[in-house]
Amino acid sequence: MHDIVIIGAGPAGLTAAIYALRANKSVLVLEKESFGGQITYSPKVENYPGFNEISGGELGEKLVEQALNLGAEIELDTVVSVKNPGSYKIVQCEHGQYQAKSVIIASGSRHRQLGLAREDEFTGNGVSYCALCDGAFYKDRAIAVIGGGNTALQDAVLMADQCSKVTIIQNLAFCTGEKKLIEILKGKKNVEFIFNTVVEELEGEEQLSSIMLRDLEHDKAYRFKVDGIFVAIGQQPDNKPFETLCKLDEQGFIIADESTVTSTPGVYAAGDCRTKKVRQVVTAAGDGAVAAMNACRFVESIEK
């Protein structure tokens, strides 16, 4: 029986481990894929406080090292379900089963990809999924934002202040985001909209230099030169293993606010996996600290 089982070894899960271990709790972290979480895919992080610049891989390694030095147990296994029979939780993995007094879910989310050839190869080299993370690398360059919802429009507003040109490429005949954002963008001289159009190919040597577009209305393909694209077509959480444990919203995010409290006592949700507006390393780490303190209090309350 562990005091706290943490699901996911990203910034939220590892920060939760650091806080819980410093409060003398026994902690097991379960990770299915990549110690350090999705930030390990980022070649350069410039907005995590305390580091002018650090690679995502190094930041992930430092988090893992800190948790291990404090005594965390970390296992590579995929959690398939969590049950709450009463005074403790049962965490079922592909290769084992664990018991815990409290569980912190820090399973993250993924940016939806375009599903094109060479997309992974160009990620960090002209293809980005986060304007807040990578926008500064495209100062005075020409970029395209793919998508027409609120995230895409907000990304375009942010990028229009620093890029020479911003083109919003939307597969529909209209944008689905807020009218106010559309008005702001229409008022900017360096912003243009291309509707009824999809990206079909990503081109370039090591760095993306152009994209092949298809005008769906006229069924015409053409090459479009860009220094970078920001893909903003939604986020995909992977919270299926927890759908009977706690309430999810219609997109599959665990319903929890800054308190990280879920609909199930003793179960907390931290980081990108929960309902929230800003999905970043620093907000994930903040959630991890809050979730750990809540879990520690819960464990102490059931021991009394």
Ligand SMILES: Cc1cc2nc3c(=O)[nH]c(=O)nc-3n(C[C@H](O)[C@H](O)[C@H](O)COP(=O)(O)OP(=O)(O)OC[C@H]3O[C@@H](n4cnc5c(N)ncnc54)[C@H](O)[C@@H]3O)c2cc1C
């Ligand atoms: C390319 C890229 C660049 C980015 N750049 C920046 C940046 O510059 N600055 C910034 O602040 N943010 C950046 N981000 C966003 C940042 O990485 C995330 O906001 C942050 O990692 C969220 O942390 P998390 O711990 O909530 O989730 P994650 O980092 O997603 O970690 C969740 C972990 O849980 C594991 N997991 C999921 N389900 C299970 C399961 N069933 N069983 C076991 N393990 C499971 C996953 O494998 C994953 O390792 C970037 C993201 C990407 C992809």
